[in-house]
Amino acid sequence: MSGDVIVVIVVATALAFDFTNGFHDTANVVATSISTRAMAPRIAVGFAAVLNFAGAFISLEVAATVASGIVDEQAVTPLVVFGGLIGAIAWNLATWYFGLPSSSSHALIGGVVGATLVAQGPDAVIFGEGVVGKVLVPALVAPPLAFLVAGAGILLTYRIAGGSRPGPTARGFRLGQLVSGGLLALAHGTNDAQKTMGVMTLALVANGTLAAGSNPPDWVVVTAATAIALGTYVGGWRIIKTMGSRIHKMDAAQGFAAQGAGAAVILAASHGGFPLSTTHVISGGVIGSGAAKRLSAVRWGVAGNIIVAWLVTLPAAAVIGAFTYGVTRVFGTGATGPVVVSVLILGGAAVLFARRAARGPAVTAAAGG
Amino acid sequence: MLATVVEWGDLLRVIWSSTLVGIGVTCAFAFGVLGATRATDLQRDGRVGEAAIYGVVAVVALVVFAGTVVVGIIVMTSK
Numbered sequence: 001m002s003g004d005v006i007v008v009i010v011v012a013t014a015l016a017f018d019f020t021n022g023f024h025d026t027a028n029v030v031a032t033s034i035s036t037r038a039m040a041p042r043i044a045v046g047f048a049a050v051l052n053f054a055g056a057f058i059s060l061e062v063a064a065t066v067a068s069g070i071v072d073e074q075a076v077t078p079l080v081v082f083g084g085l086i087g088a089i090a091w092n093l094a095t096w097y098f099g100l101p102s103s104s105s106h107a108l109i110g111g112v113v114g115a116t117l118v119a120q121g122p123d124a125v126i127f128g129e130g131v132v133g134k135v136l137v138p139a140l141v142a143p144p145l146a147f148l149v150a151g152a153g154i155l156l157t158y159r160i161a162g163g164s165r166p167g168p169t170a171r172g173f174r175l176g177q178l179v180s181g182g183l184l185a186l187a188h189g190t191n192d193a194q195k196t197m198g199v200m201t202l203a204l205v206a207n208g209t210l211a212a213g214s215n216p217p218d219w220v221v222v223t224a225a226t227a228i229a230l231g232t233y234v235g236g237w238r239i240i241k242t243m244g245s246r247i248h249k250m251d252a253a254q255g256f257a258a259q260g261a262g263a264a265v266i267l268a269a270s271h272g273g274f275p276l277s278t279t280h281v282i283s284g285g286v287i288g289s290g291a292a293k294r295l296s297a298v299r300w301g302v303a304g305n306i307i308v309a310w311l312v313t314l315p316a317a318a319v320i321g322a323f324t325y326g327v328t329r330v331f332g333t334g335a336t337g338p339v340v341v342s343v344l345i346l347g348g349a350a351v352l353f354a355r356r357a358a359r360g361p362a363v364t365a366a367a368g369g
Numbered sequence: 370m371l372a373t374v375v376e377w378g379d380l381l382r383v384i385w386s387s388t389l390v391g392i393g394v395t396c397a398f399a400f401g402v403l404g405a406t407r408a409t410d411l412q413r414d415g416r417v418g419e420a421a422i423y424g425v426v427a428v429v430a431l432v433v434f435a436g437t438v439v440v441g442i443i444v445m446t447s448k
Contacts, residue, residue, distance in 0.1 A: 269383050
């Protein structure tokens with residue numbers, strides 16, 4: 001009975017993480033489209049929400065990619081998953097509060113690794129092939145790659161289409177952004193909703209509700225797709241503002257180049273079996289499209305803050321995940337610990353949302369023209 | 370250690386393929402925009418022959434762009 005209660009809490013927490021993933025990572029998809037006025041803000045997030053929802057249904061293979069290969073699956077218990085999810089949610093909320101785009105995927109991996117370390121010790125974490133090979137090295141390669149591809153792309157674009165009349169040219173690239181942004185949204189829905197489905201499935205397997213190796217049940221797929229789409233529609237306006245206009249003021253061609261580079265890198269990496277952070281890739285593309293035009297066009301202080309957030313995400317989420325697991329274990333192995341932690345995190349989230357709401361909207365309808 | 374834990378061959382393939390596709394698709398769309406805007410301008414000036422050539426450039430470039438997007442969706446669905 002206690003195990004079932006814990007699993008219900010873990011599933012609810014996973015959906016809460018999925019929601020924060022949606023509103024936190026919306027910026028990846030729509031910020032450049034809003035900034036270049038390719039779409040009005042509400043239409044842009046609605047468009048991204050629909051494609052995120054659709055993306056979650058595209059690939060329905062077993063989705064336990066977050067834990068498998070990173071930690072020993074035998075060591076994963078519902079309480080470990082809970083600790084990891086809280087670590088990821090807390091880090092997502094903190095970076096959202098400060099308007100910093102950071103990786104929800106890395107936050108989740110960090111949280112699960114931290115909780116596993118405390119629960120089972122370092123032998124349960126696969127550092128070499130898992131954390132280094134699957135997470136750290138691709139994370140170091142992807143942003144500079146997107147930076148270079150977007151930079152080269154925008155330089156060639158200016159050379160090819162720079163002499164054309166500005167009005168129709170800008171309108172053309174805005175139309176292109178509908179496609180490149182849509183592709184990014186679809187890729188995001190496929191990648192990130194799958195991770196949540198995997199975590200929920202993992203918890204159900206750990207509880208004995210599902211047999212090992214089971215596919216996510218239909219209700220898991222539908223609820224995960226719905227949570228990420230709802231989160232996307234609510235929109236992380238603070239991060240959209242950072243990505244769309246605080247790094248540099250983009251024109252439509254730069255927005256298209258950044259999104260095109262981002263989509264190419266994410267899809268090539270997915271095909272090659274490297275799970276990448278959409279946040280890292282599109283941020284690299286946005287910075288690259290600005291730096292290629294003029295180095296001084298990029299606000300390097302903002303870009304530096306983003307990079308620091310990237311570097312800190314894994315260890316910070318790991319510390320919070322480890323701490324959360326420790327706190328839940330103070331109350332034993334029953335449902336009391338997760339209930340107490342859930343109440344605390346809900347209270348903290350409510351305070352953060354209230355403080356931000358009191359300061360007014362980060363992006364207004366006027367931003368979208 | 371890195372030599373043994375990272376699939377360098379796969380990583381290099383990701384680097385060159387995403388570079389090729391990312392730059393290629395951006396350039397293809399840029400040619401599409403160039404072709405479409407020039408074709409419109411030239412047609413307005415009565416230079417029908419040149420407008421037709423730029424129109425063909427626009428169509429070919431946009432077909433390449435659309436084809437790449439379709440391949441991208443196929444890659445996503447076949448993961």
